[in-house]
Amino acid sequence: MTLTIWVDDWQMQCCGESFAPGDVVSWTLLEVDPEDYADIVGGERADEIDFREEHHGQGEGHTPTSVEVVSIVEVHCRYGVPPGATDKANYPVPGTTVLVPVKAADGWAKARPDVGFAGYLVTARRASDEPEDAAIPIRR
Structure with a gap:
């Protein structure tokens, strides 16, 4: 069974460790709302996301899960202030996604025209050295 895991750019840049397909990593996986x-x-790719990786405060009390990385895709999108917004904060602009398969992830990505790096979609499977009854969180 494979899982799709979202890894934020800022989490990796702050204190994440590089990884590549074939690596076994121990991550705290939290359930997500694909929306x-x-x-x-x-929308289609969002529906595939099972978990997000968390190694800051929100992961407290969750047991890390060992997974083997199968593939990595960089996610880039444009950011802008939504029409009519009063807070002038930048948000992802729907329909501007650029997906780039990569051989490794270190939190940094090559700049791409008109879009910013947002994070990674990681396909992974439970690590073979985990006991058979090891719990991968169940998505509700």
């Missing part, structure tokens, strides 16, 4: 990622990755 939260629709503007960043598009």
